Amino acid sequence: MREYWKKNLGYMVALLSVWAVVSYGCGIFFVEQLNAVRIAGFPLGFWFAQQGAIYFFVVLIFAYYVLMQRLDRAYDVHE
Amino acid sequence: MSIQTWTYIMVIGTFGIYLTIAWMARVKDTKGFYVAGGGVPALANGMATAADWMSAASFISMAGLISFMGYTGSIYLLGWTGGYVLLALLLAPYLRKFGKFTVPDFVGDRYYSSTARVVALVCAIFVSLTYVAGQMRGVGIVFSRFLEVDVNTGVLIGMAIVFFYAGLGGMKGITWTQVAQYCVLILAFLIPAVAISMKITGHVLPQFGFGGRIVGGPDSGAYLLDTLNRIGTDLGFSEYTSAFGAGQKSMLDVFCITLALMVGTAGLPHVIIRFYTVPSVRAARLSAGYALLFIAILYTTAPAVAAFARYNMVNSLSGATYASAPSWFRNWEKTGLIAWMDKNGDGVIQYHAGAPFQGKPAYADGAGAMGQRMLTNAPTASPNELYVDRDIMVLANPEIADLPAWVIALVAAGGLAAALSTASGLLLVIASSISHDLYYRLINRQASEKRQLLIGRIMIGVAVCIAGYFGINPPGFVAQVVALAFGLGASSFFPIIVLGIFWKRANKYGAIAGMVGGIGFTMLYIVQTKFLGAAPWLLGISPEGIGVVGMCLNFALTIGVSLVTEQPPVEIRELVERVRIPRGAGAALDH
Numbered sequence: 117m118r119e120y121w122k123k124n125l126g127y128m129v130a131l132l133s134v135w136a137v138v139s140y141g142c143g144i145f146f147v148e149q150l151n152a153v154r155i156a157g158f159p160l161g162f163w164f165a166q167q168g169a170i171y172f173f174v175v176l177i178f179a180y181y182v183l184m185q186r187l188d189r190a191y192d193v194h195e
Numbered sequence: 196m197s198i199q200t201w202t203y204i205m206v207i208g209t210f211g212i213y214l215t216i217a218w219m220a221r222v223k224d225t226k227g228f229y230v231a232g233g234g235v236p237a238l239a240n241g242m243a244t245a246a247d248w249m250s251a252a253s254f255i256s257m258a259g260l261i262s263f264m265g266y267t268g269s270i271y272l273l274g275w276t277g278g279y280v281l282l283a284l285l286l287a288p289y290l291r292k293f294g295k296f297t298v299p300d301f302v303g304d305r306y307y308s309s310t311a312r313v314v315a316l317v318c319a320i321f322v323s324l325t326y327v328a329g330q331m332r333g334v335g336i337v338f339s340r341f342l343e344v345d346v347n348t349g350v351l352i353g354m355a356i357v358f359f360y361a362g363l364g365g366m367k368g369i370t371w372t373q374v375a376q377y378c379v380l381i382l383a384f385l386i387p388a389v390a391i392s393m394k395i396t397g398h399v400l401p402q403f404g405f406g407g408r409i410v411g412g413p414d415s416g417a418y419l420l421d422t423l424n425r426i427g428t429d430l431g432f433s434e435y436t437s438a439f440g441a442g443q444k445s446m447l448d449v450f451c452i453t454l455a456l457m458v459g460t461a462g463l464p465h466v467i468i469r470f471y472t473v474p475s476v477r478a479a480r481l482s483a484g485y486a487l488l489f490i491a492i493l494y495t496t497a498p499a500v501a502a503f504a505r506y507n508m509v510n511s512l513s514g515a516t517y518a519s520a521p522s523w524f525r526n527w528e529k530t531g532l533i534a535w536m537d538k539n540g541d542g543v544i545q546y547h548a549g550a551p552f553q554g555k556p557a558y559a560d561g562a563g564a565m566g567q568r569m570l571t572n573a574p575t576a577s578p579n580e581l582y583v584d585r586d587i588m589v590l591a592n593p594e595i596a597d598l599p600a601w602v603i604a605l606v607a608a609g610g611l612a613a614a615l616s617t618a619s620g621l622l623l624v625i626a627s628s629i630s631h632d633l634y635y636r637l638i639n640r641q642a643s644e645k646r647q648l649l650i651g652r653i654m655i656g657v658a659v660c661i662a663g664y665f666g667i668n669p670p671g672f673v674a675q676v677v678a679l680a681f682g683l684g685a686s687s688f689f690p691i692i693v694l695g696i697f698w699k700r701a702n703k704y705g706a707i708a709g710m711v712g713g714i715g716f717t718m719l720y721i722v723q724t725k726f727l728g729a730a731p732w733l734l735g736i737s738p739e740g741i742g743v744v745g746m747c748l749n750f751a752l753t754i755g756v757s758l759v760t761e762q763p764p765v766e767i768r769e770l771v772e773r774v775r776i777p778r779g780a781g782a783a784l785d786h
Contacts, residue, residue, distance in 0.1 A: 157418030165269035
């Protein structure tokens with residue numbers, strides 16, 4: 117069980133790092149640098165802050181769901 | 196048919212649906228009343244959570260706010276969605292496994308302390324009350340704008356509807372009406388958004404139109420966002436897409452507000468308790484994903500609507516004569532949401548940065564030279580002549596896009612759905628805090644099922660009346676206290692729950708010290724800066740963002756005090772072990 121919990125924490129740290137990078141990194145701290153890059157009509161930093169980060173959030177939650185489904189089965193703690 | 200007739204049809208029709216659902220979902224036991232029997236499918240819980248979460252403010256005001264704030268509006272977009280990642284990864288699965296009825300339940304059991312339970316229930320009631328007052332007001336305002344009934348009558352109608360379905364069906368009734376309310380509000384938001392996107396950029400999806408080129412008009416062929424930047428600078432505003440410029444919030448402030456809103460979201464009791472209603476830990480993880488997906492549909496559309504509405508408004512009004520202004524301008528001038536003061540008497544609407552006059556529009560009798568409504572406000576020195584209430588950006592959208600009357604009626608129904616769904620979730624938190632946490636857990640542990648249920652229903656009634664009272668007599672501080680709700684969510688519940696799950700060593704002394712310290716500091720700062728007029732003295736952080744500092748303080752105190760006091764008892768450490776393992780969540784409801 118110790119191992120199960122460690123792996124769970126590992127997934128969380130990895131996914132929360134992505135969470136922090138897309139929202140705070142790309143959307144706030146480096147928004148000015150990224151705004152120099154353009155994709156279609158969007159300055160990239162602005163896109164992350166008002167669109168991109170939200171898409172990432174949705175993907176992150178579903179990714180955690182899938183990873184934990186597998187982990188629960190591997191350690192036989194699923195319902 | 197007229198807009199008014201359509202609005203009656205839409206509003207009465209949707210209310211009929213909610214009441215029918217409530218009648219079908221009526222409950223007879225406390226498990227049904229507090230957590231919908233714990234059997235709500237993940238998809239339905241996702242929709243219900245989305246409706247629960249998206250309030251009148253998200254539906255009516257947010258796009259308008261962004262449209263005036265440009266990049267800085269991202270604090271709401273990021274802040275009110277990013278918290279779901281924290282919920283899904285850090286809280287929801289474990290709270291579901293713990294499997295009780297309320298948030299104070301977890302705090303009281305995990306920290307084996309009635310004091311901690313009382314502190315938690317006071318926080319839960321306070322946070323929810325501040326929030327619900329605004330919702331009832333929102334119901335009244337939608338009624339008065341679209342159906343021309345008095346605001347107070349609107350509030351009373353809203354109270355009656357909410358009392359009927361929340362009192363009858365408790366969490367079960369609320370859940371299934373919220374599913375219906377989500378469908379109404381998302382359609383009401385998307386239909387005008389798609390239409391206006393096609394009109395301005397030719398893209399069906401507003402998310403693409405946002406970054407697309409303008410079709411038609413004087414700016415044909417240019418990118419929408421480039422045009423907004425250019426128009427903005429011409430009129431003396433800062434660029435729409437640029438960050439941290441003059442007159443905008445600093446990077447540190449944007450960071451703090453965003454984080455406070457995220458953490459506050461994850462700490463709001465009415466959101467957390469939705470995850471007690473699903474059948475398993477797996478379903479809790481999945482429904483958090485669905486919830487954010489359904490929220491993201493609105494939250495990625497809103498900034499696009501903000502940009503379209505801004506372009507449309509400036510393009511059709513700035514420099515136009517009053518006589519040639521589009522008809523929606525005169526329609527909404529009647530409601531006082533938009534006003535024009537012809538300061539230089541040339542009959543042309545001049546739009547620039549800065550307020551046109553002091554305060555909200557106050558009208559004199561009679562019409563001006565051009566037929567405009569005359570104002571009695573004292574003009575400012577700014578060359579700006581146009582007053583625009585931010586709510587108009589969503590409310591007037593269907594007319595700006597020349598959509599048929601039934602769409603305008605649908606927007607009214609959507610605004611009501613957004614306000615009612617959030618209000619009902621909050622009312623249940625207030626009622627369950629008193630009837631379950633206070634009465635059953637602390638006063639009368641022997642109370643029968645029937646008696647608990649009766650008290651729960653009475654408390655819904657009491658909570659509806661209090662909310663209605665604040666809706667009819669809005670205290671001047673309602674807008675300010677929203678900052679307080681998030682600040683308290685962030686500085687009270689979030690750190691305590693996270694540490695309770697992830698750190699076995701956390702004990703009751705730490706938790707009580709942490710909650711009291713975190714809340715105390717946050718409240719002090721907000722009261723100082725919002726009510727006593729002090730400047731934001733801590734690194735210039737706005738009161739909206741101070742919850743982050745309160746949260747850090749709470750974490751530090753809980754950890755520090757726990758380490759210098761004794762370990763929690765062995766059964767608590769075992770409880771934490773059990774909460775971490777998904778198996779057996781179905782049987783965990785042992786009340």
